[in-house]
Amino acid sequence: MKLAPASIPYRVFQKAGRVAISLVFLGSIGTEFAIGRELVIAGVGVIILLTAGYELAYYRRFRYEFTKDTFDVKSGVLNRREREIPYGRIQNVDISRNVIQRLLGLSAVNLETAGGGSTEAAIKYVTAEAATGIQSELRERKSTRGDREPAEGADTDEATKKQTAAEDELLFEIAPSELALAGVLSFDPRVPGLLFAIFTGSIPFVSPVIPQTDSPAVLLGVGVVFLIALVVLSWLVGAASAIVNYWGFRLTRSPTELRYERGLLKQYSGTIPFDKIQTVTISDNPLKRQTGYATLAVETAGYAPGQANERGSEAAVPIASRDRIKRLAEEIDGCETVSFNRPPKRIRRRYFARYLIGLAVLTGVLYGIGQLLAAETFSWYLPLAGLVLAPIAAHYKWLHRGYALGEDHLITRNGVWRRETKRVAYHRIQTVIDERTIFQRRWSVATVVADTAGSLSLLGNDAAAVDIDASDAIYLRRVLRTRLQAALAERRQQRNSVPAAASTPTPDSETLADDNEAAIGDETE
Amino acid sequence: MNALHPRIRIVWILRSLIGAALLGAAATGIAIFLSEPLTIPAVLTGLFVILGVIHAILRYRNWQYVVGDDALYLERGVLTQVHTEVPLVRIQHVDSRRSAFERLVGLASTVVYTAGSRGADVTIPGLTPEAARDLRERLKGLAIEADGEDAV
Numbered sequence: 001m002k003l004a005p006a007s008i009p010y011r012v013f014q015k016a017g018r019v020a021i022s023l024v025f026l027g028s029i030g031t032e033f034a035i036g037r038e039l040v041i042a043g044v045g046v047i048i049l050l051t052a053g054y055e056l057a058y059y060r061r062f063r064y065e066f067t068k069d070t071f072d073v074k075s076g077v078l079n080r081r082e083r084e085i086p087y088g089r090i091q092n093v094d095i096s097r098n099v100i101q102r103l104l105g106l107s108a109v110n111l112e113t114a115g116g117g118s119t120e121a122a123i124k125y126v127t128a129e130a131a132t133g134i135q136s137e138l139r140e141r142k143s144t145r146g147d148r149e150p151a152e153g154a155d156t157d158e159a160t161k162k163q164t165a166a167e168d169e170l171l172f173e174i175a176p177s178e179l180a181l182a183g184v185l186s187f188d189p190r191v192p193g194l195l196f197a198i199f200t201g202s203i204p205f206v207s208p209v210i211p212q213t214d215s216p217a218v219l220l221g222v223g224v225v226f227l228i229a230l231v232v233l234s235w236l237v238g239a240a241s242a243i244v245n246y247w248g249f250r251l252t253r254s255p256t257e258l259r260y261e262r263g264l265l266k267q268y269s270g271t272i273p274f275d276k277i278q279t280v281t282i283s284d285n286p287l288k289r290q291t292g293y294a295t296l297a298v299e300t301a302g303y304a305p306g307q308a309n310e311r312g313s314e315a316a317v318p319i320a321s322r323d324r325i326k327r328l329a330e331e332i333d334g335c336e337t338v339s340f341n342r343p344p345k346r347i348r349r350r351y352f353a354r355y356l357i358g359l360a361v362l363t364g365v366l367y368g369i370g371q372l373l374a375a376e377t378f379s380w381y382l383p384l385a386g387l388v389l390a391p392i393a394a395h396y397k398w399l400h401r402g403y404a405l406g407e408d409h410l411i412t413r414n415g416v417w418r419r420e421t422k423r424v425a426y427h428r429i430q431t432v433i434d435e436r437t438i439f440q441r442r443w444s445v446a447t448v449v450a451d452t453a454g455s456l457s458l459l460g461n462d463a464a465a466v467d468i469d470a471s472d473a474i475y476l477r478r479v480l481r482t483r484l485q486a487a488l489a490e491r492r493q494q495r496n497s498v499p500a501a502a503s504t505p506t507p508d509s510e511t512l513a514d515d516n517e518a519a520i521g522d523e524t525e
Numbered sequence: 526m527n528a529l530h531p532r533i534r535i536v537w538i539l540r541s542l543i544g545a546a547l548l549g550a551a552a553t554g555i556a557i558f559l560s561e562p563l564t565i566p567a568v569l570t571g572l573f574v575i576l577g578v579i580h581a582i583l584r585y586r587n588w589q590y591v592v593g594d595d596a597l598y599l600e601r602g603v604l605t606q607v608h609t610e611v612p613l614v615r616i617q618h619v620d621s622r623r624s625a626f627e628r629l630v631g632l633a634s635t636v637v638y639t640a641g642s643r644g645a646d647v648t649i650p651g652l653t654p655e656a657a658r659d660l661r662e663r664l665k666g667l668a669i670e671a672d673g674e675d676a677v
C-alpha cells in the first residue's frame with residue numbers, strides 16, 4: 001500500500017519551509033554581495049522543484065505491506081531500505097496529526113519496536129482512515145497471526161475498524177473538571193530555563209530599564225517581582241500545554257491492547273499491547289495527595305532514549321481521583337493489595353545529616369557571596385531557618401519510601417514532592433542490582449534496583465527499594481530471583497499448554513521460541 | 526566465586542597512570558602559565574598515581590563473579606559496592622573483546638548484554654582469552670538452554 005497522495009505537497013511544503021528560512025538568511029547576505037534578487041528567486045524555484053521531484057520519487061518508492069508474519073516497509077529514493085517487522089515484536093503503534101495535517105486529512109503513523117535507537121517504521125503520511133486501518137490491522141494480525149490470508153483494500157480496513165471499535169471497553173475519559181485540574185496542577189519547568197536563556201542574552205538591552213541603584217532592598221524587590229512573574233508564567237504555560245495535550249483524553253481497552261486518544265491541536269492516538277507493558281507508575285505530589293488525586297503512566301520498551309523524554313507520557317492518565325487510578329492500574333496490570341515495608345528508622349538520621357550538610361554548604365556559599373559583595377545587610381544566614389525543617393523533611397522522606405512484594409509484582413515507592421509508586425511484574429525483571437555506597441555501608445543499608453527494559457528507566461527511574469536494611473536487601477534479591485524464575489516457568493507452562501494452532505492464543509503465546517534467537521539483540525545500544 | 530586474573534591490576538594501573546599523566550600535564554601547564562613553582566602539580570600527580578594504584582588493587586580484591594544455576598552473579602566496586610544478578614534467561618547476546626591494554630598483558634573481557642536499561646551491559650574483565658571464550662560459549666549455551674520467552 002502507498003502513502004496518501006496529499007502527502008507529496010505537504011512534505012514539499014515542510015521541506016521547502018526549512019529551506020526558505022536558510023534562503024532568507026542567504027538572501028540577506030546576498031544583497032550585501034550584490035547578488036541579484038532574481039538569482040535568489042531562481043534559486044528558490046530550483047530548490048522547490050528539486051524537492052518536489054524528490055518527494056514525488058519518495059511517494060512512488062514508498063510501500064508498506066502486511067505479509068503473513070511481518071509488516072514490510074520499502075522506502076528510500078537514493079538509499080533504499082526494506083524492512084520486515086515481525087508482528088509479535090511491535091510495541092506501540094502511534095498516530096499523530098497536527099493542525100495542517102488535519103486540514104489535509106493526513107496522519108503520521110509510528111511503529112515502535114524494542115530494538116534500535118529510533119522509531120522503527122515512520123509512515124509519513126497516510127490518510128486518517130488508512131492510519132486507523134493500519135492500527136487495527138496490526139492488532140488483528142498480532143492476535144491471529146498466520147491464521148488468515150492478508151486482507152487488502154479500504155473496505156476490509158473499514159470493516160475491521162468498526163468491528164474492533166465496537167469491542168473496545170472505555171476505561172477512562174477525561175471530564176472537563178479533571179482537564180481543568182490537570183491544567184491548574186501543571187507547571188512547565190522548561191519555561192524558566194527558556195526565559196533565563198533569553199534574558200541572559202538580552203541583559204545589555206534590559207539593564208537601562210532596571211533602576212540604577214545600589215540599594216539591596218530595591219534589587220531584592222525587583223528580584224522577587226521577577227521570580228513571581230516567572231512562576232506565574234511557567235504555571236500559565238504549563239496549564240495551557242496540559243489542556244492542549246490532554247484535550248479529549250480517552251483510554252480504552254480491547255482484549256489485547258490499551259488504546260489512547262488525546263490532543264486539541266495536534267491529535268495523538270496510539271495502542272499499547274498488554275503483553276508489552278513493562279511498568280505501571282502512579283505518581284502524585286503533596287497537593288494531589290491532599291486533594292485525593294494521582295497520575296498514572298504506562299511504560300513499554302518501545303521508545304528510544306531520546307524519545308522517552310518527549311513522548312514518554314503519552315499513555316499517562318494525567319489526573320484522576322486516587323481510587324479511580326488504583327482501579328485503572330488493576331485493570332491494566334492486575335490486582336495487588338499490599339502494605340509497604342519502610343526502610344529502617346535509623347535512616348532518618350542519615351537524611352537529617354544529609355540536609356544539614358546541604359544547608360551548611362548553602363549558607364557557606366551565601367556567606368562567601370556576601371563577603372565578596374561586601375553587602376552589610378546581606379542575610380546569608382537565612383537558610384539556617386531550614387534547621388527546623390530538616391528533621392521533618394527527613395521524617396517525610398523516610399515515610400514515603402518503601403517496597404512491597406505483591407503476588408505478581410514488586411512495588412516500590414519513593415519521593416516526597418513527586419512520589420512515584422512503581423509496579424514491576426516479576427517476569428519483567430531483567431537484572432537485579434544491589435548497590436551500597438560507602439555511606440550506605442556505614443549505616444548498613446543497601447539499594448536494590450529491579451531493572452526492566454522500560455524506556456523511561458533510562459532516566460534513572462527504575463523501580464528501586466532504596467536504603468533498605470542490608471539483610472533485607474539480600475532477602476529481597478533472593479525473592480526477586482526465585483519469583484522471576486517461577487513466573488517465567490509458569491508462563492512457559494501456560495504457553496505450552498495452549499496448542500499452537502488455537503484460534504484464541506493468550507497474548508504471550510505468540511512470542512514463542514520460534515523467534516527467540518532473533519530476539520531483540522541490538523536493543524541495548 | 527571466581528576472582529579475576531591478577532594481571533588485570535596492571536591494566537587498571539596503566540589506565541590510572543594515563544589519567545594521572547594527563548592531569549599532571551594540565552596542572553603543570555597552569556602552573557607555568559601562572560608562573561608558580563612546579564611542586565603543586567608534582568604533588569598532585571603523585572597523589573593521583575598513589576590513589577590510582579590503591580584503587581586498582583582494591584578493585585581487584587572486590588571483584589568476584591560466578592555463573593550460577595540460573596543467573597550470573599557479579600560483585601564489584603570500591604566506594605560503591607555493586608552486586609548484580611543477571612538471570613540467564615535474560616541474556617541477549619555475549620561478546621568477548623580485547624582492548625589494546627588488555628592485549629598488552631594477554632587478557633580479554635566478556636560482555637553480557639540484556640534488554641534492560643540500567644544494567645544493560647555487564648562486563649567481566651580480566652579473563653585470559655581462552656577463559657573469555659569459554660565463558661562466552663558457556664553463557665551462550667546456558668542462555669539457550671534456559672529458553673527465555675520474548676525478552677521485552
